[in-house]
Structure formats: C-alpha cells, structure tokens
Amino acid sequence: MRTTDLSELAAFDAVARHRSFRRAGEERGVTASAVSHAVSNLEARVGIRLLNRTTRSVSLTDAGAMLLARVSPAFGDIGLAMDGLNQFRDTPFGKVRINAPSSIAPFVLGPFLGAVIKANPRLELEIVTTDRLVDIVEEGFDAGIRLGESLRDGMTAVKINPRLRFAVVGAPAYFTRRPIPRIPADLQGHVCLQNLYPSGVRYPWEFTKDGRTVEFQPTGPVSSDDHDLLLRAALDGVGLAYVWEDRAEAHVRDGRLIRCLDSWCAPEDWLYLYYPTRKYISAGLRAVIEAMRA
Structure with a gap:
C-alpha cells in the first residue's frame, strides 16, 4: 500500500474515533480541511461512503464501521511499536500532550515547565486545560492530571507534587460588617459564594480537623x-470565596484578602499524572513524570 493510502486511512481513523474533523486535525497536527480532503480521497479510491457528514455531526456508515473495526487495532499496534522505540533513545524528544484542570494548571505545571524544557531541549509540551472530565485516549493526549478520586480503570497513575489546599478568603471591607468565622458553623451567618463543577452542579465547601469532616x-x-471570578468577587467585598490557596496567596500576603478557617482546610487528595496502562512510556513522557513525581 502506498504511503498516501496509509495517511488517508490514518485520517479516517482519527475522524471516526473523534467524530470530528477539527479534533482529528488537532490530533494529527493538520487543518480540518486537510483531514476532510484525505478522507474524501479515500472514499473516492474505494468507491464507498465511509462517513455521514452534516454541519453539526459526523457518523459512520456501515462500511465505515467495518473499516474502523479492522484498521483501528492496526494503528494502535503501530503506535505501540513507535512508542516502544523510545526505550532505545536516551534523549527525550518530540511532542507530549497533557490535559490538566484549568483551575490548578498554573500551580501544578507552572513550577516545572522551565526546568524540564531546559533539561530536554528537543522536547515539546502541548498542554490543554479544561475543568471538564476528559477521556485522554479518545482526545489524543499522552497523559492527564487529576485528583485520585476521579481516575478511571485502565490507567497507570503516578503521584505528583504539589499537594493543594483550599482557602476561605474575604476582603477587609467585608469583615467590617461581619466577624471572621472561627469554625465552619459560623459560615451560616456569612455571604458565601458558590462553587460549580463544569457540569453546573454545585459542590460544598469541605473542612477537616482532628479526624472530623464537615x-x-x-x-x-x-x-x-471559575476560581478567578470568585476571587474577584471576594476582592470586591461581595462575600467569602472558597478557592485554591495558591490562587489567593498573593492577595492574602498584600492584605487585600483575609484568610479564615485555615486550621480546618486540610490538604486535598494527592494529584496524579496518569496515562494508559497498555501504552509504552515515551522518553518525553518519562522525563515529565520524573520532573513531577512526588
């Protein structure tokens, strides 16, 4: 088979997995139109429509589903074989795609980026941040970062630094009208801003002390x-905010915010860098793991 045929099959495989020309293009490092052109060429070559396309969606035809079932495992094996070559290479190089939560990415990834790139000048890190839960395999990432409680089966997880904490903060002007809370029960008399998951579900403020969780x-x-918006509202005296302590630290230090209930804010569960168990670890990903390992 010609190289162009393999390229067209790879483009089809990416579109079929992602159900998106845009995301397939991002994975392959080309434009969506280039991917679409490759798939159209493949369909013209075999004389069968493989994908149904509308302005909003992409779906497989029966023929496309049959082809995907046969070629996807083959491309998976090729990927594993290429990853396996990294064990023979001493110097990490190439691209490592990492997914991380937007709310913590600056505090988790920021401190190590400069050092790992300086130590590995042929390494390229592509970091995509979002607070929604991401399937790193489906979306073409080499690894992701999450709290341990949200890890899925089939993943290898490595404990990483730092271990983060939440902080309850309010502006000095806010506390001219209300006393500083000393225990979580005191929050009943305060204006407390609400935290949302990306799904829109509200989550509670959690406190732990002496083995007791409230x-x-x-x-x-x-x-x-968005923790930045909640922090902005707290700075403006709207109410108390519950945000990552690293995000509020500079404002606490310069006196623009006052921290409360510090002894009740225990460290969160450990953060983990995780990746598919069945995948060889590239030299680049290994360098990232070693830089961040707790």
Missing part, C-alpha cells in the same frame, strides 16, 4: 466554576 453548602448570590 461539609457546608453555600447559598450566596454568585456561583461559578
């Missing part, structure tokens, strides 16, 4: 899944 569900006038 949850408090805010009912304040502002709710968001």
Whole structure:
C-alpha cells in the first residue's frame, strides 16, 4: 500500500474515533480541511461512503464501521511499536500532550515547565486545560492530571507534587460588617459564594480537623466554576470565596484578602499524572513524570 493510502486511512481513523474533523486535525497536527480532503480521497479510491457528514455531526456508515473495526487495532499496534522505540533513545524528544484542570494548571505545571524544557531541549509540551472530565485516549493526549478520586480503570497513575489546599478568603471591607468565622458553623451567618463543577452542579465547601469532616453548602448570590471570578468577587467585598490557596496567596500576603478557617482546610487528595496502562512510556513522557513525581 502506498504511503498516501496509509495517511488517508490514518485520517479516517482519527475522524471516526473523534467524530470530528477539527479534533482529528488537532490530533494529527493538520487543518480540518486537510483531514476532510484525505478522507474524501479515500472514499473516492474505494468507491464507498465511509462517513455521514452534516454541519453539526459526523457518523459512520456501515462500511465505515467495518473499516474502523479492522484498521483501528492496526494503528494502535503501530503506535505501540513507535512508542516502544523510545526505550532505545536516551534523549527525550518530540511532542507530549497533557490535559490538566484549568483551575490548578498554573500551580501544578507552572513550577516545572522551565526546568524540564531546559533539561530536554528537543522536547515539546502541548498542554490543554479544561475543568471538564476528559477521556485522554479518545482526545489524543499522552497523559492527564487529576485528583485520585476521579481516575478511571485502565490507567497507570503516578503521584505528583504539589499537594493543594483550599482557602476561605474575604476582603477587609467585608469583615467590617461581619466577624471572621472561627469554625465552619459560623459560615451560616456569612455571604458565601458558590462553587460549580463544569457540569453546573454545585459542590460544598469541605473542612477537616482532628479526624472530623464537615461539609457546608453555600447559598450566596454568585456561583461559578471559575476560581478567578470568585476571587474577584471576594476582592470586591461581595462575600467569602472558597478557592485554591495558591490562587489567593498573593492577595492574602498584600492584605487585600483575609484568610479564615485555615486550621480546618486540610490538604486535598494527592494529584496524579496518569496515562494508559497498555501504552509504552515515551522518553518525553518519562522525563515529565520524573520532573513531577512526588
């Protein structure tokens, strides 16, 4: 088979897995139109429509589903074989795609980026941040970062630094009207901003001390899944915010925010860098793991 045929099959495989020309193009490092052109060439060559396309969706025809079932495992084996070559290479190089939560990415990845790139000048890191749960295999990532509680089966997980904590903060102007809370129960008398998951579900503020865990569900006038917005509202005196302590640290240090209930804010569960168990570890990914390992 010609190289062009393999390229067209690879483009079809990517579109079929992602159900998206755009995401297939991102995975392959080309434009969506280039992927579409490759798939159209393949369909013209075999004389059968493989994909149904509309302006909003992509789906497989019966013929396309049969082809995907045969070629996808083959491309998986090719990928494993190429990954396996990295064990013979001493110097990490190439691209490593990492997915990380937007809310913590600057504090988790920021401190190590400069050092790992300086130590591995042929390495390229592509970091995509989002707080939604991502299937790293389906979306073409080499690894992801999550709290241990949200890891899925079939993944190898490596504990990484740092271990983060939440902080409850409010502006000095806010505390001219209300006393600083000393225990979680005191929050009942305060305006507390609400935290959302990307799905829109509200999650409680959680506190732990002396083996006792307490949850408090805010009912304040502002709710968001963006910690920067919640922090901005707290700085403006709207109410108390529950955010990652690293995000609030500079404002606490310069006196623009006051931290409360510090002794009740225990470290969160460990963060993990995770990747598919069945995949060989490339030299590049191994360099990232060693740089971040706790």
